[in-house]
Amino acid sequence: MSKLRLNITITLDGYVAGPNQSLSNPLGEGGERMHLWMYPLKAFGEIQGNPDGGKTGTDDDVLREAWFSDVGAYIMGRNMFGGGPGPWKGDEWKGWWGDNPPYHQPVFVLTHHAREPVPMEGGTTFFFVTDGIGSALRQAREAAGAKDILVMGGANVAQQYIAAGLLDEISLHVAPMFLGAGERLFDNLGGADPNLEQVRVVQGEGAAHLKYAVATRRS
């Protein structure tokens, strides 16, 4: 059965982005640092189109599984796709990832501003969804078939899916640092009180990896 999974890096104090996010600083002030566990990894190199070299080990295994295994479609917020706020300026911005993005599957971008789909090299196509998280999920399910759908973030999109009781699995990579300000993942949940089952806890070299199944909803 196809699952809706969240996969995201979070600081020990609960932030997924720093304050004052901008086009030149998409993760906000201090936000780059929380991803340091990921950058040296072989799987991250592959994601970035540099398949040679990089560290293997537990972090690498976890990232590879979280990002790639059984994923048939991705969902992300406009801010994560980038290109600045407001109406699209033509077809200029095609994401942060170059001509051959690391998704190789349909990616559904939640936005308030309509735009035609953007096919990329390597099987990635960006679809722009203006009618909310339910619609994005329906389209992603259709595209993914029996495979899972991965919610990439940011915080706002993740919160909407949690609050609506639609997530099946939460995978957190806890970076050993405080950010002190910014966007907290687990805010604005609208009183959602899902039944979280601890599935797996793994000590990586640079982060703690926590996986939870969202078993039933008591909201």
Added chain:
Amino acid sequence: MSKLRLNITITLDGYVAGPNQSLSNPLGEGGERMHLWMYPLKAFGEIQGNPDGGKTGTDDDVLREAWFSDVGAYIMGRNMFGGGPGPWKGDEWKGWWGDNPPYHQPVFVLTHHAREPVPMEGGTTFFFVTDGIGSALRQAREAAGAKDILVMGGANVAQQYIAAGLLDEISLHVAPMFLGAGERLFDNLGGADPNLEQVRVVQGEGAAHLKYAVATRRS
């Protein structure tokens, strides 16, 4: 070298107590639930004066180590000691733990209201400290000698020690639940940005156990 350690249960969304804490509900609304991982354990039975029975396993090992190993003194906030806010009503309130509290060492209670020390059975003595966290730490160090000092909480006391750069180790027991409101452990850190080193990540039966060394302070 004696360490100042924090040992506390936290929800996945970062809370250590629910909203509306009161004398009849000291952990706040929903706050009891986060400690469910602990109640069935053999070590918790021993803490409560019921040494027979209880579950052994990873959670039990972790709790036993966190609470007992090499601890020569404890520090806690007034709210955790209990007895309601404001001036003490005589010598009536002696904590939640009966005549023989599970500490068996000096316990320094941070409060705004002076009170004579309260010796209990089994080696526990409650000392009341009215001149702040630095004074409590000095007194606890003197009492503990070469052993460690354990900060038991609540959030406010833990935050003060983190903000002041005085903590050496943070042990979190992450309960698989959202609380959605209440006291967050990692708020009010005053911009503290310590260098956290991930020491150990352990999958327990009912909680995820994360331990960090506070290596240097960059605040």
